[in-house]
Amino acid sequence: MIEKFTNKLSLRILLGLFVLVSFALLFTFFVLFQTFNVYLFLVVVLGTALGWVFFEDSAAKTLLFIASTSAGTILVLIAVFLFLRGFPAFQRDPIFFLTGSEWHVYREIYSLGPMIWGSIIVTFGATIIAAPMGVSSAIFIAKFSPKWLRSILKPAIELLAGIPSVVYGFIGFILLNSAIMDYFDISNMGQYFAPSIILGIMALPTITSVAEDAIDAVPEHMEKGALALGVTKWQAIKEVTLPSASSGIMAALILGIGRALGETMAVTMMIGHKTAFPSPLFDIFDPGETLTSLIASQIGEASGQAVEALMGAGLLLFLIVFVLSVTSRIIQSRLQRRFRRG
Amino acid sequence: MSPVDENISETSVVDKLFVSVEGKLMRRLMLALWLVMGMVFLAISTLTAIWPNFLSNVVISTLGAFLLVAVGLTIVAFKLLKEYQPPMIHFLLSLFLIAFSGVVFLFFPNHGLEIPALEGDVTPQLATISLFFIVTFATVWTGLLFYWENPAHNRQLAVQYFTWVSVAIPLGVLTFFIVYTIMEGSSVITWDFISSASDLMRGEIGIFPAIMGTFSLIIGATVFAVPLGVGAAIFLTEYAKRGWIKQAVGVTADCLWSTPSIVFGLFGYVFLVPRITGHSTLLAGQIILAAMLLPLTIATSTEAITAVPDEFRNGSLALGASKWWTIRRVVLPSSVPSIVTGVLLGVGRIAGETAPIMLIAVASHTNAPNFFSLSPPYFHLGPLFSEVDALPYRLYSIYKAGVGGSIHEAWGTAMVLIALVLMFYGLGISIRSYYRRNRGW
Missing domain, CATH: 1.10.3720.10 (MetI-like)
Incomplete structure (x- = not known):
């Protein structure tokens, strides 16, 4: 049991998943409910710091991957929010x-x-x-x-x-x-x-x-x-x-x-x-x-x-x-x- | 059309006539003609600009005849002299004439060529426009004739001159804009104008808050965008194994880059503003500008990291370093100068953006954001959540309020803005050239 827990691979994956899920939650709350959850934010920061200290290589890789999705995320957000607010104008009478x-x-x-x-x-x-x-x-x-x-x-x-x-x-x-x-x-x-x-x-x-x-x-x-x-x-x-x-x-x-x-x-x-x-x-x-x-x-x-x-x-x-x-x-x-x- | 020109026709009588003097005389004649014409037009444009009633009927008709003869002679010469080499001075002169009549066109709208004989029918404005178009037409036409009627070597020259001109025009415009702004703005720029806020009660103008606002906007944007952009670039160049991930990020970055700035403004207005305090904030402006800076950072950093030779990576890996260690200690340090250059150029661009921050971050005549104080707590986050003033917005709000009264303030603001952009570009470009000269690979 203890051996399994100290097995670095599973610990790394667990920590990574935990941080990723909290980040996703933080992001979802921000986008959908207009709230910025400070506790989740702290969890994400602490988890990232822990990951950085113990497993620098994989933490870096994960962070870099998230950075590489940023441009796409912004583009999708722009498209979705403009669509949500602008589509009603089209819907009323698109041809006119x-x-x-x-x-x-x-x-x-x-x-x-x-x-x-x-x-x-x-x-x-x-x-x-x-x-x-x-x-x-x-x-x-x-x-x-x-x-x-x-x-x-x-x-x-x-x-x-x-x-x-x-x-x-x-x-x-x-x-x-x-x-x-x-x-x-x-x-x-x-x-x-x-x-x-x-x-x-x-x-x-x-x-x-x-x-x-x-x-x-x-x-x-x-x-x-x-x-x-x-x-x-x-x-x-x-x-x-x-x-x-x-x-x-x-x-x-x-x-x-x-x-x-x-x-x-x-x-x-x-x-x-x-x-x-x-x-x-x-x-x-x-x-x-x-x-x-x-x-x-x-x-x-x-x-x-x-x-x-x-x-x-x-x-x-x-x-x-x-x-x-x-x-x-x-x-x-x-x-x-x-x-x-x- | 075949690649090798077959434009060698049988010799005619006229051809022989010109060939017998080997075109030399004619060539010199043309050169002299265009030179003289340039001088005459230059003198007349200057004189009329200073003294509108300078021209009399005689001068006008002589001038017209002269122009017609010159154009006619050029056309004839180009048609007949197959071996005619265009003196580059001809093209330079034509370009200069176009530019000059353009300047007269812009600056002396009421002092153009006055034609007394045609009083009432032809306004001076119309005459100047005509001059502008005649010169342009003559140049284009002679250029075209020159291209059509001449052997391959001359075509090459014609094209070369044409491309030369088409580079010179935008550069001329750029120089003109900068010089003109400095001319208009330099009289306003004083230390007080730059270092203090406007005092409406005492009628003093100053753009210090706008300068500080612009700086806090771009610093914030850089802080947000650079880690994301450089991180994305590292992932794409070092980790992403499949081509489609690179493609996807490349396409999204391209789309983000070409998205109109006003769309960014709208997005900030519907997405960020309700989520950050509900009114315009510095933070929202920083985030939106970061989103505009991001694609450029990704592109330039990817380029910079790709340019690092593989030997560096292999050498480090061979010594037993891990991949991340190699990236951090070998790849990143050798690509930092290029990344810095890219970021500086990008910052130079977003520093002047108005449309995105107009809705979400700025208000005119606010105080300068004050992050630091001498007493504890030494650092404040408050200004992040309030409105700022920014240089480009200041210029726009002066325009919106009606330029009449505060035109000097507007030119001063424009000059400071241009100086700021030039500073970033100059810094970026000099880092790049220094680095290119001194790097070890």
Whole structure:
């Protein structure tokens, strides 16, 4: 009996199970009942400490495993809670909610049609600006630039992504919005046009760095082979490297579109906040609203059904970006697999 | 299209004409033409910016003719001279012209090219836009012609210049934004502005609480995210044997990374706020920012740990060390610099996030969070459960209240924010380059 108890393996498993169960309980209580049980927390901390002292190896492994599930846990929590709060808005009248043309807080009519359309216009404009520039600067960084320049350019592009979006929004609002208002002689400050330009600049670093990785991942011997046949470097890039990296570049574009779609503050500061379709439908100089700017500008004062509708908008946004990033991930991993097989 | 260009057509009369001088004269002519044109446009744009009524009818018509001739000549030259090598200066000059007319476009909306002859029909604004588009069009068009009409080597050059330009534009924008913010903001930055709170009674402005709030937000986020992220990375690289676990964590981290920041805000609003005191708290902000920092930490740490050579692990294992011992004493220490770099870059990004903390952590004009005191207990947890101010939110709330009165405060805040981000990036990048130069493998 005593021997069995001091058998380290079973003791280790017992302690591990005990701590894991209390952690699971603690987590469940926190998520479901909104309480943070201090006693359970102490049990978890003490048990972990004990485990660390006596069986450091397996305790470390278990802790690391729990850490590796954290990202997934957060993602699942986001999905579940947005779904719980946002789904009622879809449930009432899904078709009207997604395609209707009115959003009136006072009359309690909520439909996301104009905002979805606005997001599409702004993202499209941003992509037109960011895609060609992003891909060609990726080609430059990966293929044409000398090494020293490359070591400057890559951090600089990273920095472009690091400038806070409020600052982009503020500078855009002060300079671009008023300049466009003056030049095109328009009476309204915020249109779809100005945020598209700023969003294009903001989506560019994502596209550039992912596309650059993709171009860099193409094995050098492929291009060398082409060069040996006597073609110029650009011909080798165009006929060999770019086709091989095309799926990676595709993934970069998708990620860039996701960035532009989800960007919030810059759009909120530069757009006109008019929750209706532009007329005519393609008028990029009309004031408008996108999904993100709708949420950012209205959630502070919203109550009741409006909150549900905004959560619905958030859920929609989350789902679209989720699908986009999973797609780009699948494309990327396919690319990797192809080159690993040679 | 075949990889080898077959664009060598039979020689025409004109071709011979140009070939007879070997294109040399023409080449120099083109170069001189574009140089002169650049100078003229530069001078005129500057003069009109300072002195709006500078231009007369004669100047305008001469200028127009000049531009047309230059574009025409370039097109002809590109069409006929198969061997024409584009001087790089041409592209640089065109780029410069575009940038310059862009700057005029932004800064002097009412001082563009004034055209007296067309008074009433063409506003100065319209004229400046036209200048902008004409120059852009001329550049793009000559570039395209150059690409289509020339042999492979020149195509290569054209593409090279084009990619060069497309790198230069975003970098130009970046430099412009930073320089402009510093120009506007530096007049506001004083020691009092940085080190004290706003005093509305005395009309003094200061952003000290916002700076402290931002720092406590990012420090908290780092404390939460780094152990989880690095732990996940260790598990993925050292323990996970099956590919699908790596795939799954990679996919979730990717999705988390590209999730819009406002969605994080909504999530915090429905999940964290009711569970922590029911109103906006610093702690909620820290946790949400940690969730945004986590995927980046996982990605960079995985990369850093994978880069440690296997010889290190095998050597340690061969000496009889256990796996965990090897990780702790060999693998982690050699990957710490890369991990630190990744975390610093990530922190630089989340420092400026506004949308997620807007709903759950901040309120304007609160006091600076005060964790420490000189009397016991020396450390307080109270500020974790109250609201803070943060730099990006301060900027947004100034915008929301109407920029008019407090534009200087806004530029000052923006400048401090940019300086903060630049500091983190600079630190991260210099650690990385120092480490790359000095590591032993």
